[in-house]
Amino acid sequence: MATATRKPTAKRKAAAPSPRQKVRQISWVDKLMRTLPFSEEEVQRVITWVFLAALTVLAFAAAQYAGLTATAYQQYAALAAKAGFQVQRVEVTGMERVDQLKVYQLVLAEKDRAMPLVDIEKVRNDLLQYGWIKDARVARRLPDTLAVEIIERKPTAIWQRDGKYSLIDADGIVLANVRPGEGGDLPTLNGNDANRQTIALNALLDQASALKAQVSGATWVGNRRWDLQFQTGETLALPEGEAAAAKALLNFARMDGVHRLLGRDLIHFDLRDPDRAYFRKAPKTEPAKVETNEISSKNNGQTA
Template sequence: MAAAARKPAAKRKAASPNPRKKVLQISWVDRIMRILPISEEDVQRALTWIFVTALAVLLFAIAQYAGVTAAAYQQYAALAAKAGFQVQRVEVTGMERVDQVRVYQLVLAEKDRAMPLVDIDKVRADLLKYGWIKDARVARRLPDTLAVEIVERKPAAIWQRNGKYSLIDANGIVLQNVAAGEGGDLPTLNGIDANRHAVALNTLLDNASALKAQVIGATWVGNRRWDLQFQSGETLALPEGEKAAAEALLNFARMDGIHRLLGRDLIHFDLRDPERAYFRKAPKVEPVKVESGGITSTTSGREV
């Protein structure tokens, strides 16, 4: 009877929950892995590649520091030269005004050098230091040719300052020094630092294209404004500032189109005052007496 009474109690004890039962904890890494759309195997593979790459970079850095790669590269270059991969010919194209001797002296320094040892970036950089060269393309043409293509700058004006003359391009870059009178029909820019304002001058003249072809020179005055010289002999004084100068030049072009100011007896136009314009006439030429055979005659005009 007592044994029978103890059995239900034992069943109740077994059926009751255990308050000490442990609850499984999920780490933050596992939570991230469940969110990511990749498997655990993919992550493990990626980590392996990262480790291998980092190790390779480390080993390469150690070898570089120890000079192993440089020695190996020199050996490789020597083998390439023995196999015929050596600069035997240099081809330069695109030269018209460039000093060819100077260019060849620079490029021929690479002759007989193994092709892998030719630093084409350095050769190009050295060529670009020469004022005439706007751009240069240097390439290896295997097995034995170094090809150089030159793009030259075009002379746009003569820059004159303190009795010194230089050819410059449209951007004001000095190409070479020349003697007085060697510029041909190129316009002349006068004044210190006038070349630095060549681009602004071209932009200014573009506002009056009808007059641009008649401008044979310009003087940079006081490092602040331009005086323009026309082929018919007149001078036009423009105000300071790009906007004011452009407006004044455009107004002058309109006046010239209506009244034909150029090519007459006017020699100087001053448009520095935005309210009014000042014109100056050429001085009158006094009659000159010419005696011939006892007869005295009087002539007048600009030429005698």
């Protein structure tokens, strides 16, 4: 009996594995770009402009190094002058005590110069070298005017030292030398370096405003303290140190308000001791003696 032989079945072919899908990795730059509130195109445009600006700066620096910008600026100034932008007039205001001749000599040096070539800051700094000028404003008034406004210092006292007299302002700046008696009613500060103490002295007197108007002068003693002179002839010796001097001055102002110390027979007040006050009276003047012979001769001359 013939037997049927089973053909071996072919093995099922295994399915070929599908190729792995590549995963795109996002760089930190892309992550940063996605967090910005701008599109990628806008960012690229900004980067382009920054790059162009950097190139422009480098080109300008190279041209300046080579001296090309100075030449171009000179040509520009020459063209501006031809177009009428040239200093033809100078207007100076605010001068009362300043030497006008010196100011005009300085400012008129810019006359006939092209407006772009006028160094405003240099003109201002040159003006500030004069003691009377506290500040100055310089401006171009196109097309052809240079305007200068002077702000003067105000004299507040006369500084006397070693036989010299000078007007000074509230900051102690020397304004001009004067002769004795030319300061008018201004108070006189005596002593070397007294002008450097002007600000501190004004601050001290401001604490006793009732007395400040009566002060006619002050002496800086030993480079450490003040003696105040009053219009009625008295002298007040104050202690060293700002706090101690202010306290003594206030105490004196209270005593003067109660007892009327100024304008009497007292000539010197010493408040250097914080616990005691010393007053000195004016010396008494004796009446002039008249000889009896003079009296008799006068009587004889009056008889008929």
